[in-house]
Amino acid sequence: MKRTILIYGIALAILISFLKFLEYRLFVRDLAIEFYVGIIAVMFTILGAWVGLKLTSRKTIIITNPNFKFDESRLEKLGISKREYEVLELMAKGLSNQEIADKLFVSLNTIKTHSSNLFLKLEAKRRTQAIQRAKELQLIP
Amino acid sequence: MKRTILIYGIALAILISFLKFLEYRLFVRDLAIEFYVGIIAVMFTILGAWVGLKLTSRKTIIITNPNFKFDESRLEKLGISKREYEVLELMAKGLSNQEIADKLFVSLNTIKTHSSNLFLKLEAKRRTQAIQRAKELQLIP
DNA sequence: AGATGAATCACCCTTTCGGGTGAAGGCTAT
DNA sequence: ATAGCCTTCACCCGAAAGGGTGATTCATCT
Numbered sequence: 130m131k132r133t134i135l136i137y138g139i140a141l142a143i144l145i146s147f148l149k150f151l152e153y154r155l156f157v158r159d160l161a162i163e164f165y166v167g168i169i170a171v172m173f174t175i176l177g178a179w180v181g182l183k184l185t186s187r188k189t190i191i192i193t194n195p196n197f198k199f200d201e202s203r204l205e206k207l208g209i210s211k212r213e214y215e216v217l218e219l220m221a222k223g224l225s226n227q228e229i230a231d232k233l234f235v236s237l238n239t240i241k242t243h244s245s246n247l248f249l250k251l252e253a254k255r256r257t258q259a260i261q262r263a264k265e266l267q268l269i270p
Numbered sequence: 271m272k273r274t275i276l277i278y279g280i281a282l283a284i285l286i287s288f289l290k291f292l293e294y295r296l297f298v299r300d301l302a303i304e305f306y307v308g309i310i311a312v313m314f315t316i317l318g319a320w321v322g323l324k325l326t327s328r329k330t331i332i333i334t335n336p337n338f339k340f341d342e343s344r345l346e347k348l349g350i351s352k353r354e355y356e357v358l359e360l361m362a363k364g365l366s367n368q369e370i371a372d373k374l375f376v377s378l379n380t381i382k383t384h385s386s387n388l389f390l391k392l393e394a395k396r397r398t399q400a401i402q403r404a405k406e407l408q409l410i411p
Numbered sequence: 412a413g414a415t416g417a418a419t420c421a422c423c424c425t426t427t428c429g430g431g432t433g434a435a436g437g438c439t440a441t
Numbered sequence: 442a443t444a445g446c447c448t449t450c451a452c453c454c455g456a457a458a459g460g461g462t463g464a465t466t467c468a469t470c471t
Binding site for chain 2: 172258
């Protein structure tokens with residue numbers, strides 16, 4: 130943490146120095162102002178993007194259980210049908226394919242088909258990965 | 271998607287117009303240049319942060335339960351060792367046993383042993399059930 | 412009426428999981 | 442040093458999961 134602050138400080142100091150230098154050049158010579166403005170703009174756009182990402186990357190917090198709101202549009206976006214969603218829910222509860230089949234009164238093969246389609250739509254290779262993805266996408270609590 | 275591009279385009283056009291206006295003021299009057307430089311810097315820092323966030327927000331969603339607090343005593347209560355906990359964490363991320371083995375630089379058989387022990391301690395029959403149980407027990411976020 | 416997409420099921424085949432058992436090396440506490 | 446736990450790894454075997462393909466039924470849309 131201390132090191133992070135230090136790095137940020139040094140980076141900021143360098144940037145300010147550079148800015149001052151640019152201003153100096155601006156006074157002495159009468160070169161194209163657009164050029165300097167452009168440099169400053171690009172520089173600070175990059176700085177802004179960097180700072181923005183640094184501050185939020187690892188800490189993007191999305192609440193799981195408490196205020197989960199079911200959003201059908203998200204399912205439609207991925208082309209996930211109702212039946213597939215039911216399978217997904219039971220999957221996330223830790224049920225095996227056979228148990229899901231029994232619960233929904235269909236055959237094991239049907240559940241396999243549904244789960245295969247789910248994996249395609251969620252870009253997952255395994256059921257655990259599918260569950261993880263589904264939670265990230267706010268499909269399930 | 272088209273709307274997004276349109277919005278970005280309009281925003282960019284407004285910004286460029288504003289920049290041109292600033293340049294014009296810079297030529298006509300001889301006010302403090304630092305002032306304009308400052309405005310440009312702040313403006314583009316915000317722009318950069320905004321663009322950076324917009325471009326990545328959809329892709330870097332990390333699920334974190336805010337009211338999760340790592341509690342080692344809970345692990346001890348169940349007799350779960352550090353190594354087993356590491357395996358549990360990676361399991362919850364959707365990794366296969368082979369991937370976990372590669373990540374921890376041990377053999378597949380070792381991971382199998384760890385996971386088997388985990389299932390016993392968590393009273394789970396499957397990895398998905400173990401993950402579910404672990405979340406219920408507040409072992410993982 | 413034909414097209415489309417869903418839900419259902421089957422068969423085959425490969426990979427992954429998981430259970431059971433055994434065992435060796437290392438660390439720790441008694 | 443001896444017992445206990447953790448970590449590591451191996452082998453065998455059966456169960457579960459997953460991929461691929463194809464087929465049927467049914468409702469909806471055009």
